[in-house]
Amino acid sequence: MKIATWNVNSIRVRQPHVIEWLNNNYVDALCLQETKVVDENFPKNTFEKLGYYVYVYGQKAYNGVAILSRYPLENVNIGFTSIVKDSLVEEFDKQKRIITGILNGVRIINLYVPNGASIGSEKYNYKLRWLKVLKRYLTEILDQPNHGLCVCGDFNIALEDKDIYDSKSKDNHIMSSQLEREALKDILSLGLKDVFRKFISEGNYFSWWDYRASGFKHNRGWRIDHQYLTPELYRKALSCTIDIEPRKLVRPSDHAPVIVEF
């Protein structure tokens, strides 16, 4: 089974790229982030014609996630509150950032972590609090029986210095600060492993390049889009790759797709 994740930075703008990519790359499911569209305006028909079932959780202008799947998903849940039954969590579902469903016995969790603006800002604190809610969410799901987990998405965190084009002077940078890394490591301690690192240990592999200052041309990137698997799926994993081809196209997303096979 192949599962891909791709922050498309507007599905309406990137629609042709996603179609072309799907035509050239067979996947069982594609997790999309930053769709930036309300559900009724998501171009569902386009992808249904290609043979996908389409599950969306979007909003106007910002955020938004979706899963395209070759087969119907079971137990689809949108938002945190469908899993974490706590009224204090409701505020986190104002931003549409998480959707999950089960495909062939694997629970796919597709998420878009807040970017956090700058260290110490209100948005930074929101990011850290969001990650705490995510831990509760995953804890609840892991209590459910017998599904491998594939937690995919744009995490907006580079876990290690080698995941950044220039590790110097990044200690005090959004996406690589200690608190963000600790928050993510705390989540991974539930029993999730970065499948990309099963296959590649060296640095200089990135999934996002800033539009500004020709980040891609100079390969000044960050590896912030991840796929985390529970141990059994991790053992079964056959490959995990980043496809930088779509990043080379005219008017690209600033992120590249990441694909895992197991």
Place this chain on the structure above:
DNA sequence: ATGGCGAATGCAATTCGA
């Protein structure tokens, strides 16, 4: 250090992303 670019909104200029 700052700003660079791109998308959305809504129709000019601002906000947001990372």
